[in-house]
Amino acid sequence: MGRSACCEKVGLKKGPWTREEDEKLLAYIQQHGHGSWRALPPKAGLQRCGKSCRLRWTNYLRPDIKRGKFSLQEEQTIIQLHALLGNRWSAIASCLSKRTDNEIKNYWNTHLKKKLIKIGLDPITHKPKYHALDCNQPKDIANLNHMAQWESARLEAEARIISESKLISDVYHSTATPPPPRPPLLAPPPPPRPSCLDVLKVSQGAWGTPRKGVTITNSNGFSTTNAALTSVSSMLKFSDTMLSASIDGVIHEHSFASDIINYVESPGACAIGRITSENNQDGYQVKGIMDNSLQIHDMVADWLRFPSFLEGFTDLQSGSVVTGPADNAVSEDNTNSYWNNILLPSTHKWIRP
DNA sequence: AAGAAACACAACCGCATGCCA
DNA sequence: TTGGCATGCGGTTGTGTTTCT
Numbered sequence A: 001m002g003r004s005a006c007c008e009k010v011g012l013k014k015g016p017w018t019r020e021e022d023e024k025l026l027a028y029i030q031q032h033g034h035g036s037w038r039a040l041p042p043k044a045g046l047q048r049c050g051k052s053c054r055l056r057w058t059n060y061l062r063p064d065i066k067r068g069k070f071s072l073q074e075e076q077t078i079i080q081l082h083a084l085l086g087n088r089w090s091a092i093a094s095c096l097s098k099r100t101d102n103e104i105k106n107y108w109n110t111h112l113k114k115k116l117i118k119i120g121l122d123p124i125t126h127k128p129k130y131h132a133l134d135c136n137q138p139k140d141i142a143n144l145n146h147m148a149q150w151e152s153a154r155l156e157a158e159a160r161i162i163s164e165s166k167l168i169s170d171v172y173h174s175t176a177t178p179p180p181p182r183p184p185l186l187a188p189p190p191p192p193r194p195s196c197l198d199v200l201k202v203s204q205g206a207w208g209t210p211r212k213g214v215t216i217t218n219s220n221g222f223s224t225t226n227a228a229l230t231s232v233s234s235m236l237k238f239s240d241t242m243l244s245a246s247i248d249g250v251i252h253e254h255s256f257a258s259d260i261i262n263y264v265e266s267p268g269a270c271a272i273g274r275i276t277s278e279n280n281q282d283g284y285q286v287k288g289i290m291d292n293s294l295q296i297h298d299m300v301a302d303w304l305r306f307p308s309f310l311e312g313f314t315d316l317q318s319g320s321v322v323t324g325p326a327d328n329a330v331s332e333d334n335t336n337s338y339w340n341n342i343l344l345p346s347t348h349k350w351i352r353p
Numbered sequence B: 001a002a003g004a005a006a007c008a009c010a011a012c013c014g015c016a017t018g019c020c021a
Numbered sequence C: 001t002t003g004g005c006a007t008g009c010g011g012t013t014g015t016g017t018t019t020c021t
Helices: A019-032 A040-044 A050-061 A072-085 A089-095 A101-118 A129-133 A138-176 A195-207 A231-244 A256-265 A269-276 A283-292 A294-305 A307-316 A332-348
Strands: none
Touching: A019 A040, A019 A050, A040 A050, A050 A101, A072 A089, A072 A101, A089 A101
């Protein structure tokens, strides 16, 4: 696969953008849309490569991006999501409306990483430094191995889920419902759930009360623009789809938490039961998929063995109130509270029961 | 006041991936 | 199926600004 040659052309300007260039780019996109980025620069009268224009637009000029200082809540969200997702900046950005992945990445590297280091946490593992570095302890090695295996399985399964969920959806629509025209849904579909918050429902449903000091409200405050967010959300979306798809073509509202617990307690059984019943001729196909997906069951079961891993993400709920230090005026108590709210669950309770 | 060091962030680089002819 | 193109993404670099000595 050849690389784009646009950046290798000679005579194109590089480096910081001038005000005039910004205005040209902005004016052109407002009038025509960006279209093909590669074709844009000459049309807009810019001596830049298309890639540079795209970057300037997506990271700076786009009208729907928020600039300026990160709020306390945004900081907390980034830290929590980073603990879950690692350096997947675009996935993290999709949960922070109006922030670009580049901005979040920079903020992490210049501020948050240092904050974690300063309080003795490893910015990669989000665990106390000695956990990450002192691998002489058999228990530590076991934990790290377990995490590595878990992550490996998760990534592998994620790839499969994405393709399989599509297949299941196709099977469902081609067999469980009559041919077109599609019957109308008897009940309106539930409002789209912010994908990044799927994991929260599990933690709330499975372990009931939110953590002390955290006020849970609703989850409407996050951007839902990026549907393909994360492995976690894609996995849960898959499960949600499976469990919500009833053979009679009616979309039922389910308690997501109880569904996923049912799924864990009886891997595949509930979904397969529903789909293969009623003489679904493609049941064998679905069952095959589910057999293939038993790994998912293991993963979710792992989550349930590590409830503390998920507990920490309750703070992601929009409107959740987490007391934190005011900038430049940080009392020690508030600092402790701030970090406890963010970090305690995943740093102090990770050890396998 | 001047130079050095540290910091912050915009921009670049190059690989990965999806789409399409 | 293959190859070219466009775009997404994460790591890295460059440059302007601020703080320190």
